[in-house]
Amino acid sequence: MRHVNAGVTCQSCHGQIQAQGIDGADAASYKPVEQYTSLNMGWCINCHVNGYKPAEGAKLAGLTVTPEMEKAEPRKARYDCAVCHY
Numbered sequence: 001m002r003h004v005n006a007g008v009t010c011q012s013c014h015g016q017i018q019a020q021g022i023d024g025a026d027a028a029s030y031k032p033v034e035q036y037t038s039l040n041m042g043w044c045i046n047c048h049v050n051g052y053k054p055a056e057g058a059k060l061a062g063l064t065v066t067p068e069m070e071k072a073e074p075r076k077a078r079y080d081c082a083v084c085h086y
């Protein structure tokens with residue numbers, strides 16, 4: 001929820017998730033949901049420290065990259081232990 005509200009696109013974390021897990025009439029086109037990134041702690045922290053770049057996230061999601069996205073500061077997030085581990 002925090003990530004979606006902050007505009008982090010699904011594809012930044014999951015790759016082309018919209019094309020995975022589809023089981024329509026054509027079972028031959030079924031693709032299982034795949035792990036796209038390591039999902040380990042270093043991966044989480046790396047983005048929180050360096051910041052999420054909206055233009056990169058939009059590109060991955062196939063969205064139009066606006067000039068505002070291009071010049072936006074990377075969006076950083078907290079990385080103290082308690083923010084994730086309580």
Ligand code: HEC
Pocket residue numbers: 003004008009010011012013014017033039
């Ligand atoms: C900041 C990164 C991040 C973003 C953004 C994100 N997710 Fe996730 N997602 C995760 C993590 C971490 C898990 C848990 C993986 C696990 O438990 O192994 C997860 C789990 C999932 C799963 C379950 C996969 C399974 O095999 O059970 C699905 C489906 C999913 N996310 C879809 C989405 C969709 C759709 C969006 C966009 C609306 C989205 N995610 C946005 C990180 C993210």
Ligand code: HEC
Pocket residue numbers: 002003006008012013039040043044045047048051052075076077078083084
């Ligand atoms: C691609 C970039 C990216 C990745 C990867 C990522 N995050 Fe985040 N995270 C963000 C952004 C951006 C925010 C929102 C910061 C804000 O609201 O200003 C955020 C916010 C959060 C928050 C809320 C922080 C607060 O201040 O309350 C938590 C908790 C969090 N992330 C946990 C995780 C965990 C756990 C992972 C790894 C499984 C992860 N994040 C991976 C970008 C990322």
Ligand code: HEC
Pocket residue numbers: 039040041044045048078079080081082083084085
């Ligand atoms: C942005 C979110 C985030 C922050 C901040 C964070 N962690 Fe983590 N941490 C994770 C995630 C996600 C995992 C699980 C990774 C995995 O399973 O590969 C993890 C795993 C761990 C583990 C391993 C637990 C086990 O059972 O193996 C330890 C220990 C740990 N973190 C300590 C810390 C400490 C100490 C800090 C502060 C210096 C910290 N973490 C900050 C997200 C975070």
